[in-house]
Amino acid sequence: AQKVTQAQTEISVVEKEDVTLDCVYETRDTTYYLFWYKQPPSGELVFLIRRNSFDEQNEISGRYSWNFQKSTSSFNFTITASQVVDSAVYFCALSEAPPGGYQKVTFGTGTKLQVIP
């Protein structure tokens, strides 16, 4: 069974601080995919990134970066120089990839980030 744990329920930072959101996952599969989604106060879930289990290269996109560590089953998300617009709930998700293609996506419980001006 697959599981995603986001131990941080809520985080508050002051604008311009860096913040890291933790994500730990469990899966028995060797092939799987990890995702991060952002849910701003408007409620819509916005796709941020996808990572497959064979690609441990870290990724940077502007102020966002992701650190994938298979050895610790973690896929952490760092926001550099946070801004008020980053305030949202962030979800980490895991999808296994069984033969035949049906991939159920399991979401973590989310981390609510509040960036204080």
Added chain:
Amino acid sequence: DARVTQTPRHKVTEMGQEVTMRCQPILGHNTVFWYRQTMMQGLELLAYFRNRAPLDDSGMPKDRFSAEMPDATLATLKIQPSEPRDSAVYFCASGRPTSGVNEQYFGPGTRLTVT
């Protein structure tokens, strides 16, 4: 900028009434998901369609919930009869498997309140 659309955005109804939520997936996407989000349970997968065929609806209470895709541009989630515990935000997501993975794009959700 293609988006998943959902109607209605908000729905308030009385217990026992039928509720129908609609979703228009992104054109060209062949997978559709229905999720329910509550404070207590987080995001729960209710149903999953691929090429309009239901592949998994194990997360859905069968006695009162039903999901269909009458055509490639419309997915529906129906609750009959509705109960207060059904109050939640219902999200539809669509995707098109690329490189073997479903990348899901979510609609804005339908906020349902059952009194």
